[in-house]
Amino acid sequence: MRVNQPKESVKKRPPRKNLVALDGTLDAVSRMHLSIWEKGKEASPFEVRMVHRDAVREHVDRSNPFCYNGGICLGDLLREMVCGRQEEFIGTSFCTGQEGDPEDLGPHPSCATRFEINATLRFR
């Protein structure tokens, strides 16, 4: 007897590629300091800090357990900063996810998680 067989339809999302660490975006950056605070449902109480280019992540995930496809794309922010040779960014990014399994019926309110970002780049 088979019990608790996982549904065939459950798809595992492929891991996101950490493009920003590979695509040369940060080649012109000599020093950086990123600090990110998550605010919202079950938000992490810890500051995410990145001061080494190797530690930079393309994507910052959220902690809200009801959120699907959420998080923010840090890579895009950094690409924009580097493109405009912008040295400072202080701002808020909202999670792009929605609450509730997208395959379920019912309302899927936007996730209210937000990320307060403070980024400093120094260019060569």
Ligand SMILES: [Zn+2]
């Ligand atoms: Zn979210």
